[in-house]
Amino acid sequence: MPMKIEGGPFKARVEEALHNDFMRGAVRRAQDGLRGRKLAATNEDRDFEDWEAWRQAGEAVRRHTIENLDYYLEQLSENVEARGGHVFFAATAEEATAYIRQVVKAKDAKRIIKSKSMVTEEISLNAALEADGCEVVETDLGEYILQLDDHEPPSHLVAPAVHKNQAQIRELYAKKIGYTATEKPEEITAHTRKVLRETFLHADIGITGCNFAVAETGTVTLLTNEGNADLATSLPKTQISVMGMERLVPTWEDLDILVSLLSRSAVGQRLATYVTALTPGREEGSVDGPEDFHLVIVDAGRSKALGTEFQDVLHCIRCGACINVCPVYRHIGGHAYGSIYQGPIGAVLSPILGDSDAFKTLPFASSLCGACTEACPVGIPLHEQLVAHRRAIVEDHGEAPWFEKLAMRGFGAAAAKPERFARAGGTVRLAKPLARAWTAEREFPAPARTTFRKWFEERKGAGR
């Protein structure tokens, strides 16, 4: 179960997270910053007047692509191969890592540099390569920090080390790489840059993810703010890009729409600092770029969503906007979800991609406030998807506590018969068996002496 991160059951993780004031403070500040910047870049950006129109265009592109996924995947792979690249379709995480390990072995490669990629996280690629004796270095600053911290899992889709502060990072650097300067971000970044530059120069293979592949030309595009993807793809002779099977767009025009939405939604930028587009086949006279290019297209459970009520989830462009507005994430942070995909999208995606029982609790970890749905740049109705999961868990798999089932059955029977419902005192009284958890932390109001229903019947226009 590569997606699952170590640790106890959900409730225990939540307890732990809620007591971690430090982490909660860090997450709160990061969330406020990210969502504020996003709002500024969408609602208040003059160049981008009609956010809703862009959003609808984005949703339309995603819907069209996913509805015709077979066609575009074929077009993409034909174009990559026509230019001399290799394409491998991996049905499972194991198939994907096996293929990559074999490429690495064939090149007799020992040093590998990576740019940030959630799908390689999902298939546990680093661990597989390290088991083969390779040195794997993450080049995204956040990922690098986590890697130094004994491979701590990411706590946010876009900002993986969001739960850490500068002092913690300084301490980590001092312990692991003999860092002696201050905790100032500029100094930490400068030091990281120095370390990574050396690594870039000596790497045998560069591994990247893929933000969007463009089917019409067979191009992989990467968005970064640190330029690390450019270095990871221009210096090593061999490049491997790993993409989730849904991460593609038909044309460059479509790419334009989605890059605009992604940059703004993720960090409130009008455009990511570096947008790298890689089409295999080194041109005559070119001094850099890989000679050998591999595109690994990973299914790993995605196709299970096709043709089901969960298909829309494949529209996701991994911007993290839903996480940045989620009030539950705000209080428990990313690690409590127990999955490398956190927040609302994690709660919807994890039970589809991973069959861990632990993920079945996640769809219930939402107040269904709809902030995620409102934030999603490609219009995924996330809160409805959460309810759809709940229904599947309760009705198709029968996995609900017996007392809840009993209460709900009672509710259904009473609600269908108005007289019976009125006599039972409505949902409030029927819900009594569920109310113990309420009173642990909150007062429960005493029901009024007479119901409204009764008052209204007896009133006959005579006032109260």
Add this chain to the structure above:
Amino acid sequence: MKVSLFITCLCDVIYPDVGKDVVEVLERLGCEVDFPAGQTCCGQPAYNSGYRREAVKAAKPMIEAFADSDYVVAPSGSCAAVIHEYEKWFPGEPVWQAKARQLAAKTYEFTQFLVDVLKVTDIGARYKARAAYHTSCHMTRLLGVKEAPLKLLEHVEGLELVPISNAYDCCGFGGTFAVKMAAISTAMADEKISHVEAAKADVLIGSDGGCLMHLKGRIDRLGQPVEVKHIAQVLNGR
């Protein structure tokens, strides 16, 4: 104008006084209020917990109870929003879908009805307090009613409305979420309450009994001096 009241289970059993205020305000504005006895619960607690079959059992009598009404008004943005979602609860049942659509078209949350249908914003209410307003998620995001309660409160004599930080964040109620995920729910309430406190409001006003019961429950447990009121109670202040 004839108005049918959908009182909601919470208001019926726990907060009947809110219902009385709703009736009085509507009558004062010239409405003739009736209460179709066949109404039960909108079905939301079951639906959102994954029990779609049970939820549909509640939705059918609701649809029938209001079949002859001209307007349906509820003192809860969340329950009104659910009625607007009913159509989706009947996939492959066009007859029920059509009935659900009809009900949705005439169903309003209380403040939405006052502002959008009756076209009043000043109803001559008086209520002396420094107040914060809690926006309920389903009312603002699903029903799309953001301005109506604020417009009404602006015209209440003696009421000073103060803004609170992160006003559109969820208070943590979320129906059964408040019970199933009690610890997270409470943490969310605490943050909301801290914003209300920081604004030095002495009353917290809202348009949804669920959120208010949760927030008041927590405020009382914490021993905070903030009062909690449904907007109908404020609008009926004279």
